[in-house]
Amino acid sequence: MVARVKSSLLLAGLPLILLPLLAVLQYRWIGEVSAAERDRLESSLRLASDHFASDFDSELARLSSNFQFRDGFPESGGPVVERYQNWSETSGYPRLIRNIYLLKANPDSEPEFNKVDLQSGELEPTPLPKELQNSRGRFRPGNIPVPSGDSMFLVTNIFRRGAQFPGARGDIRTRPPQEQDFARNPRFGRGRTGSGGPSLGGPPGPVGPPDGVFVIELDQDVILKDMVAGLVEKHFSTHDDTGYRIAVVSQGDTPRVLYSSGGEWKPEDLATPDLQVNVFGPPPPPPQNGPANNLAAPGNLGNPVNPGNRRNPRNRGGLNRIGFQGSLISQPWTLVAKHRAGSLERAVDQVRRRDLAASFGILVVLAAGLITVVISSQRAHTLGRLQMEFAAGVSHELRTPLAVIRSAAHNLLSGVVSDKEGIEQYAAIVQEEARRLSDMVEEVLLYSETQSGRKKYKLEPIDINEVIDRAITNISPSIDLDQCEFTTQIDPDLPPVKADTAGLTQCLQNLLNNAFKYGKNGDKAHIEVVGQRDPDGSEVRLSVIDQGPGIDPADQRHLFEPFYRGERVESNIPGNGLGLHLVKRIMQAQGGRVSFNPAQDKGACFTLHIPIAS
Numbered sequence: 031m032v033a034r035v036k037s038s039l040l041l042a043g044l045p046l047i048l049l050p051l052l053a054v055l056q057y058r059w060i061g062e063v064s065a066a067e068r069d070r071l072e073s074s075l076r077l078a079s080d081h082f083a084s085d086f087d088s089e090l091a092r093l094s095s096n097f098q099f100r101d102g103f104p105e106s107g108g109p110v111v112e113r114y115q116n117w118s119e120t121s122g123y124p125r126l127i128r129n130i131y132l133l134k135a136n137p138d139s140e141p142e143f144n145k146v147d148l149q150s151g152e153l154e155p156t157p158l159p160k161e162l163q164n165s166r167g168r169f170r171p172g173n174i175p176v177p178s179g180d181s182m183f184l185v186t187n188i189f190r191r192g193a194q195f196p197g198a199r200g201d202i203r204t205r206p207p208q209e210q211d212f213a214r215n216p217r218f219g220r221g222r223t224g225s226g227g228p229s230l231g232g233p234p235g236p237v238g239p240p241d242g243v244f245v246i247e248l249d250q251d252v253i254l255k256d257m258v259a260g261l262v263e264k265h266f267s268t269h270d271d272t273g274y275r276i277a278v279v280s281q282g283d284t285p286r287v288l289y290s291s292g293g294e295w296k297p298e299d300l301a302t303p304d305l306q307v308n309v310f311g312p313p314p315p316p317p318q319n320g321p322a323n324n325l326a327a328p329g330n331l332g333n334p335v336n337p338g339n340r341r342n343p344r345n346r347g348g349l350n351r352i353g354f355q356g357s358l359i360s361q362p363w364t365l366v367a368k369h370r371a372g373s374l375e376r377a378v379d380q381v382r383r384r385d386l387a388a389s390f391g392i393l394v395v396l397a398a399g400l401i402t403v404v405i406s407s408q409r410a411h412t413l414g415r416l417q418m419e420f421a422a423g424v425s426h427e428l429r430t431p432l433a434v435i436r437s438a439a440h441n442l443l444s445g446v447v448s449d450k451e452g453i454e455q456y457a458a459i460v461q462e463e464a465r466r467l468s469d470m471v472e473e474v475l476l477y478s479e480t481q482s483g484r485k486k487y488k489l490e491p492i493d494i495n496e497v498i499d500r501a502i503t504n505i506s507p508s509i510d511l512d513q514c515e516f517t518t519q520i521d522p523d524l525p526p527v528k529a530d531t532a533g534l535t536q537c538l539q540n541l542l543n544n545a546f547k548y549g550k551n552g553d554k555a556h557i558e559v560v561g562q563r564d565p566d567g568s569e570v571r572l573s574v575i576d577q578g579p580g581i582d583p584a585d586q587r588h589l590f591e592p593f594y595r596g597e598r599v600e601s602n603i604p605g606n607g608l609g610l611h612l613v614k615r616i617m618q619a620q621g622g623r624v625s626f627n628p629a630q631d632k633g634a635c636f637t638l639h640i641p642i643a644s
Contacts, residue, residue, distance in 0.1 A: 046400050049393060056389050064382040071374055075274070075367060078265040079307050082365065085261050086309060090358070093117065093126065093246070094186045103134060103242040107144075107151035114148055122260075126252045131156070133243040159183070162245070162359065182253070182360040184246040250360075254278065254289045262291050266367070274367045278309065281362040288363070295366075304374040305367035310358050417593060428470065431463035465507060476536075477592065477608050480615040487530035487620055491643035494524050494561055494570060497531065501538040509546050513554055520561040527570050528643040533616045537624070540609040541574040541636050549576025549633060563642075569622070573637040580632045589626055590614040613638075 096117045097110070104110055110130055118124040130146040132153065144153040162183060262276045278289040279300060287295045371377035438456045441447055447456055479485035498518065527534075545557045556577040564571055581589070585596040593607040610624075613636075617624045622640045629635045 046397065046404075049397055049400075053390065053393055056393070057386070060382060060385045060389060063385065064378055067381060068374070068378045071369075071378065075305055075374070079305055079365065079367070082261050082265045083307065083309065085264070086257065089121075089123065089126075089257060090184065093121070094184065097130075097186050097244060097246065099244070104132065107132075107146040107153050110146045111148055111151040123252055123256050126249055126257070127246055128249040129247040131245040131247065133158075133245060135242060159247075182248040182250055182358065184248055184358055186244045186246060250288075258289050259291075262289075266291070274304070274369055277366045277368075279364045279366055281308075281364055285364075292370075299368055300366060302373065303366045303368050305365070307365045309363040309365050310360070413593075424470065424474070428467065431466045434463045435460050462507070469508070473608055473612065476612055480612060480619070485619065487533050487616075489528050489530055489620060491526035492529055492531050492534070494527055494572060494640070495520060497529075497534050497538060498559060498561070498572075500531075500535045501542060504535065504539050505542050505546070508543070513550075514546055515554055515556050517556070517558040518560075519558065521563060524561055524563060524570055526643045527640040529620050529622065529640055533620060534638070534640065537613045537616050537638055538572065538574070540613050541638070544609055544636075545574050545576040545578075545634070549578030551577045551579075551633075564639075567642070569642055570640045571637050572640060573635055575629050575633060575635045577629070577631050577633040580628055581626070581634050586626065590624070610636075 097113055099109065107130075110132070114127065114130065118127075127148075130148065132142075132144045132146060134142045134144070136142060143156060143158045145156040146152075147154060159181065258278055266274050266276050274291075275293050275295075276289075276291040277287050277295050277300075280286045280288050285300055287300075369377045371380055438460050442453065442456055447453055476485070498520070502516065542557065542559075546555045549555050549557065558573075558575040560571075560573040560575065562571055563569075582596060585594075588594045590610050590613075591607075592611040594611075595607045613624050617638060617640075620640075622638065625637050625639065627635045627637070
């Protein structure tokens with residue numbers, strides 16, 4: 031049996047040795063998982079930004095292509111209104127267009143700037159908007175003019191006479207605006223080096239003045255509240271709080287947040303985004319945290335001017351990713367994204383810490399389980415040993431009185447004793463041994479009942495003096511009163527206690543028996559019973575004190591364990607190691623407790639703490 035227990039302990043302890051190795055491997059694995067999760071988040075953020083920009087460009091490109099007039103500059107607003115109505119019926123943003131203007135060149139005077147009445151089609155002369163006054167002739171590759179205010183104008187095409195393009199009908203053709211168109215026409219302004227807007231593609235322009243320019247004024251509120259909000263909901267929305275906060279920022283002298291999907295954007299948030307891509311206009315200044323922590327930096331998400339060159343190699347910060355035929359004049363806009371956790375790095379770190387906590391929590395539970403198994407195995411080993419000792423002790427205790435009874439019965443049956451005095455002596459011996467047998471059987475049955483919880487106690491107010499008298503009376507037949515000296519010190523003002531009479535008597539009886547067996551000093555046992563009220567008045571303390579050799583310190587922590595007997599207990603002293611354990615269980619069932627303290631004169635002092643009856 032011992033070999034089997036040692037083998038089980040070894041098997042249970044082996045996983046404990048492997049747990050540190052498992053913890054190291056799990057730590058490294060979670061680190062790799064976190065790196066993969068970061069790559070996944072970056073990739074999804076790149077993909078969402080690409081889709082956002084593509085959808086945004088597609089809508090404006092569709093608007094631009096709708097107003098491409100192949101038959102020359104319209105002389106009235108009728109064709110413009112017709113195109114507008116067709117577009118508004120099919121567009122997802124029919125309120126996107128605020129006004130439409132026609133800028134027509136005159137050979138001998140200033141150009142005519144007319145506003146198209148979108149209801150009647152009439153042309154209404156109107157002053158050139160201030161946002162366009164400083165923008166004429168400044169469409170130079172690499173930059174877009176920065177007007178004042180929040181108005182947005184879409185310059186879709188330029189009408190020119192005398193141009194010769196393949197497939198032309200007659201001599202009137204249109205194409206996107208070119209720098210030389212404005213630079214060579216003083217009436218439209220003269221271009222300057224280093225200023226202007228992007229070259230938006232198209233065939234090379236011929237020499238000669240343009241005939242007219244088509245300008246669409248866009249509603250910025252519709253772009254922000256409808257178009258941008260819808261695209262953000264489409265490409266960046268999540269079902270929990272693990273997504274991103276999205277903002278559109280106007281990059282003027284002082285950046286302004288035009289749109290936010292949630293929360294307030296502080297200057298430090300704008301300075302350290304997880305994503306920064308220009309929607310249109312020149313590229314924004316690099317973030318303060320540098321390329322290492324910003325996905326929009328070159329080599330990570332891609333250059334904000336041309337993110338990774340994935341959309342169009344010609345993209346230089348304007349709306350030309352999908353063939354947009356025009357120029358957008360406005361303050362430059364930047365799309366900024368920041369994870370709701372504060373940053374993408376922090377979000378990944380939070381997930382990593384959560385996974386580490388969960389994994390190491392599992393390891394801790396596993397280690398606790400293995401330690402519990404080891405402790406349980408050790409306790410089972412100890413319990414098995416105690417049970418074997420108990421079985422041996424009980425067998426010895428039962429065999430002794432049975433042998434005496436059988437011997438007395440044999441002598442009586444054989445006629446060895448025939449006189450009355452001898453028969454009475456033998457009868458007393460049989461009676462005493464039968465009582466010992468009965469006490470042992472009752473003690474074992476009581477242990478079984480307390481372990482299973484079947485034993486019930488009737489708690490009622492009782493007098494402590496009656497319990498003391500009954501306990502002394504019950505143990506009198508089993509001890510030699512000539513070898514025992516009892517002393518009692520009971521406070522006469524003790525109140526009634528709340529306990530079960532038989533149970534409390536059994537506890538006191540067991541303590542007196544132990545004091546008689548183990549507390550002898552010489553040939554006599556000096557036992558003192560002390561009853562007093564505790565200082566706080568909630569219980570009565572009933573102590574049994576002997577003047578014996580005391581209890582070894584190594585045995586004190588095992589006093590109330592079942593089947594335990596001290597290492598130095600003599601083998602001729604009867605007992606099975608259940609007495610003190612039963613005292614503890616009975617007192618706990620009655621709402622009290624038992625304690626041990628060494629006596630002043632090397633003896634032992636066991637105290638019953640009994641609640642006072644209210």
